[in-house]
Amino acid sequence: MTGIFLSGAVLVSIGLILNRNAVVNYLLVVGYLTLLITTTVYEYINQGITQLVYFTSDSLGLLMLIAMTIVSIPAFYYGYRFIATRNDAPHARGLFFAAMVMLITSCCMAYLSNHIAVTWIFVEITTLSASVLIYHNRSMRALEGVWKYVFLCAISITFIYIGILFLSLSLKSAGVGEMSFKVLYENHHNLNVFWLKLAFLFIFTGFTAKMGLVPMYTAGIDAKDKAPAPAGALLASVLMNVGFVGIYRVYAIVAHTPLKGWANSVIIIVGLLSVFVAAVYMTRIKNIKRLFAYSGIEHMGLVVLGLAAGGVGVYAAILHIILHTFIKPTLFFQFNQIYTIYQSKSVYDLGNYFRYYKTGAFVVLLGFLSATAMPPSALFVSEFMIFQSLFQSHYVVLLVVILLLLTLIIWGFGVNIFKLLFTPAGQINEDKLPYISPWESLPQFVLLALSVYLAYNPPAEFVALIQESVKLVQ
Amino acid sequence: MTDILLIALAMTLLYMSIADRLQTYLYILVLQGLILFGTTYLTLTDVSTLNLLLVLLETIVFKAIAVPWFMNYLIKRNKITRVTEPYLPNFVSLIIVTLIIVSTIILSGSIEDKNLDKTFFVVALSTLFTGLYLVVSRKKIISHVVGYLVIENGVFVLSLAIGNEMPMLLNLGIMLDIFASVLILGVFFNKIGDVIRDPDVNLLTNLKD
Numbered sequence: 304m305t306g307i308f309l310s311g312a313v314l315v316s317i318g319l320i321l322n323r324n325a326v327v328n329y330l331l332v333v334g335y336l337t338l339l340i341t342t343t344v345y346e347y348i349n350q351g352i353t354q355l356v357y358f359t360s361d362s363l364g365l366l367m368l369i370a371m372t373i374v375s376i377p378a379f380y381y382g383y384r385f386i387a388t389r390n391d392a393p394h395a396r397g398l399f400f401a402a403m404v405m406l407i408t409s410c411c412m413a414y415l416s417n418h419i420a421v422t423w424i425f426v427e428i429t430t431l432s433a434s435v436l437i438y439h440n441r442s443m444r445a446l447e448g449v450w451k452y453v454f455l456c457a458i459s460i461t462f463i464y465i466g467i468l469f470l471s472l473s474l475k476s477a478g479v480g481e482m483s484f485k486v487l488y489e490n491h492h493n494l495n496v497f498w499l500k501l502a503f504l505f506i507f508t509g510f511t512a513k514m515g516l517v518p519m520y521t522a523g524i525d526a527k528d529k530a531p532a533p534a535g536a537l538l539a540s541v542l543m544n545v546g547f548v549g550i551y552r553v554y555a556i557v558a559h560t561p562l563k564g565w566a567n568s569v570i571i572i573v574g575l576l577s578v579f580v581a582a583v584y585m586t587r588i589k590n591i592k593r594l595f596a597y598s599g600i601e602h603m604g605l606v607v608l609g610l611a612a613g614g615v616g617v618y619a620a621i622l623h624i625i626l627h628t629f630i631k632p633t634l635f636f637q638f639n640q641i642y643t644i645y646q647s648k649s650v651y652d653l654g655n656y657f658r659y660y661k662t663g664a665f666v667v668l669l670g671f672l673s674a675t676a677m678p679p680s681a682l683f684v685s686e687f688m689i690f691q692s693l694f695q696s697h698y699v700v701l702l703v704v705i706l707l708l709l710t711l712i713i714w715g716f717g718v719n720i721f722k723l724l725f726t727p728a729g730q731i732n733e734d735k736l737p738y739i740s741p742w743e744s745l746p747q748f749v750l751l752a753l754s755v756y757l758a759y760n761p762p763a764e765f766v767a768l769i770q771e772s773v774k775l776v777q
Numbered sequence: 778m779t780d781i782l783l784i785a786l787a788m789t790l791l792y793m794s795i796a797d798r799l800q801t802y803l804y805i806l807v808l809q810g811l812i813l814f815g816t817t818y819l820t821l822t823d824v825s826t827l828n829l830l831l832v833l834l835e836t837i838v839f840k841a842i843a844v845p846w847f848m849n850y851l852i853k854r855n856k857i858t859r860v861t862e863p864y865l866p867n868f869v870s871l872i873i874v875t876l877i878i879v880s881t882i883i884l885s886g887s888i889e890d891k892n893l894d895k896t897f898f899v900v901a902l903s904t905l906f907t908g909l910y911l912v913v914s915r916k917k918i919i920s921h922v923v924g925y926l927v928i929e930n931g932v933f934v935l936s937l938a939i940g941n942e943m944p945m946l947l948n949l950g951i952m953l954d955i956f957a958s959v960l961i962l963g964v965f966f967n968k969i970g971d972v973i974r975d976p977d978v979n980l981l982t983n984l985k986d
Contacts, residue, residue: 315846328921396873420945420946420949423949424952427953427956427957429951430960431956431960434960443983444983444984447981447982447983448984449982450981451981451984453961454921454925455962457925457957457960457961458925460957461928461929461932461953464932464936464949464950464953465905465932467946467949468932468935468936468938468946471939471943471946472890472892472893472939475892475939475942476892477901479940480943481933481942497888497890498890525984528984529984542811571893629837634784637954687974
C-alpha cells in the first residue's frame with residue numbers, strides 16, 4: 304500500500320504540474336485525498352507491518368499520520384479557497400497543489416520510516432516542497448523568506464547527516480552494519496557513548512529547524528509568515544511533527560543508555576530557551592501571522608520539556624503535539640479570512656472583527672483560548688500534565704520560570720488578539736467589505752471541537768497508541 | 778599520500794580565508810574537488826566498482842567542474858562585483874581559521890578510539906567550521922553559497938572516513954551534495970539574480986520582528 308501511495312502521489316504531482324485545467328487539477332487533488340485516507344485506514348488496520356523494507360506503521364508514526372490526514376482535508380479545502388480568490392496563472396496553481404501533495408506525502412513517509420537515513424531523505428524532500436509553497440507569491444519578501452529557509456534547512460540537513468555519520472561510528476564498536484531504528488534499539492548497550500553523544504547533539508540540532516526550537520527556529524517563522532496561509536498551516540503543524548518524530552526516535556535510543564541524564568539537560572535548556580524566545584517576541588511583534596508562528600515555538604518548547612521530564616510527561620508531550628496539530632492550523636486557516644477583510648497582517652490595521660465577520664471572530668477567540676491552553680480548551684489537559692511531570696521530577700524552579708514566561712505569552716498574545724476582535728480598526732472601507740459565508744469557518748470549528756474531544760474524552764484506541772509510543776522511551 | 782592530500786585540503790582553507798576575489802573562491806573549489814577525487818580514489822578500496830565510479834564522478838564532474846562553472850556563469854550573468862566583501866579584515870580571518878584548525882587538532886587528540894582516522898576527523902571538522910565561518914563573515918549571498926559548498930566538502934571527507942564499511946551512507950552524502958547544491962544554486966540563485974542585481978545580504982533584511 305505504501306508503494307501504491309507513493310507512486311500515486313508522484314503521479315498526481317506530475318499531473319498537477321503538467322495540467323492547466325482547473326477542474327482536472329481539483330479532481331486530481333480529490334483523488335489524492337482519497338488515496339491518503341485509504342492509506343491511513345490501511346496502515347491503521349495493519350498496525351506494525353513493514354512495507355517496502357523501510358516503512359513500518361508503528362504507533363508513533365500512525366498517530367502523526369492520522370492527525371495529518373485529518374488536517375490535510377481542510378488544508379486542501381482552504382488551499383482551493385485561497386487559489387479561487389486569486390488570479391494566479393494556471394501553472395502557479397498547479398505548482399501550489401503539487402507542492403502541497405509532495406509536502407504531505409513526504410511528511411507521511413518520514414513518520415512511517417523505520418530507518419534514520421530514510422527519514423532524512425524525506426526531510427530533504429519536505430524542504431524542497433515547502434520552499435515552492437513559500438515562494439508562491441513571487442515577491443521580494445517571499446524570495447527572502449525562501450532563501451533563508453532553504454539555506455538554513457540545507458545546513459540543518461547537513462547537521463543531521465553528520466549526526467548519522469557519528470551514529471554509524473558509535474555502531475562500529477557494536478559490530479553492527481545496519482542502521483534501522485529497531486537494530487539501534489536492540490544494540491543500545493553496545494553503542495559507543497562518546498560518538499552517540501556527538502550524534503545526538505548534531506541530529507537534535509538538525510531537527511530543530513523542522514520542529515521549530517532554538518537554535519534553528521528562525522527560518523521556520525519566516526516560512527510560515529510568507530507561505531500562503533493554508534500552506535503555513537501545514538508548515539506549522541504536520542511539518543513540525545516531522546521534526547518531533549525525528550527527535551523522538553533518536554531520543555528513544557539515547558534514553559536507554561547512560562547518556563539519558565545528559566540528553567535530558569540538553570533538551571531542557573533548548574525547551575526553556577524556546578519558550579523564552581517565544582515570550583520575548585510575542586510580547587512585541589505586531590504581525591498576526593508571525594504571532595501564530597511564535598506560538599508554535601512556545602508549544603514545541605513545552606513538548607520537549609515534557610519529553611525530558613519523563614514519567615507522565617512523555618505521554619503528555621505526545622498528546623500535546625497531536626492536539627497542537629489540530630489547533631494551530633485553525634488559526635492559520637482563519638487568517639485567510641482575516642486577510643480577505645483587512646488586506647493586512649499588521650495588528651495596527653486590524654480591529655472590530657466581531658462586527659465584520661462574526662463567525663470568524665468566534666474562531667479567533669476560541670483558537671486563542673485553545674492556543675494559550677485556557678482551562679476549557681484541549682491543550683490545558685496536556686500542558687497541565689507536563690507541569691505535573693516537571694514538578695514530579697523536581698524541576699520546581701524551571702516550572703516557576705516556565706509559568707512566568709507563559710503568563711507573558713498569554714498577555715502578549717491576548718493584547719493583539721483582543722485588538723483584532725474588539726477595538727476599532729485602523730483604516731477600513733466599510734462599504735466595500737467582502738462577504739464571507741459563515742459556513743466557510745465550519746472546518747475550523749470541527750478541528751477545535753475534535754481537539755477538545757480528544758483531550759477530555761479520549762477514545763481507548765487513541766490512548767493505547769500513545770501509550771505504545773511512550774514505551775519506546777521508557 | 779592520503780594524508781598529504783588532506784593536509785593540502787586544510788591549507789586551501791587558510792588560502793580561502795584571505796582570498797579577495799570571488800574568482801579565487803571558485804578556483805579553490807575546483808582544487809578542493811580534485812583533492813577530494815584523489816582522496817576518494819586512495820581511500821575507498823573496499824567498495825564496489827560501480828559505487829566508486831559514482832563517487833569519483835561526483836567529485837570530478839559535480840564538485841570540480843559543474844558547480845564552479847555554474848557559479849561563474851551566475852556571477853557573470855548577474856554582473857556581481859568581484860570582491861568578496863568580508864566583514865572582518867583578512868588578517869583576522871586568517872587567525873580565526875588557524876584557531877579553528879588548531880582547536881580541532883586538540884579536540885581530536887582527546888578522543889581515544891582506534892576506529893577513527895584522526896587526519897580525516899581533523900580535516901573534516903576544520904573544513905566544516907571554516908565553511909560556517911565563511912557563511913557568517915561574508916556579506917555577499919554568493920559567498921554564503923561558497924561557504925555552504927565548503928561545509929559540504931568537509932562532510933564529504935567525514936563520510937569518506939567510514940565509507941568502506943557503510944557505502945550506503947556515502948551515497949546518501951552524495952545525494953545530499955547534489956540535492957542541496959542544486960536546490961540552492963539552480964532553482965534559487967537564478968531567481969535572486971532576476972529580482973536584485975548585485976545581491977547582498979543587506980537587501981534581505983526585511984523579514985524581522
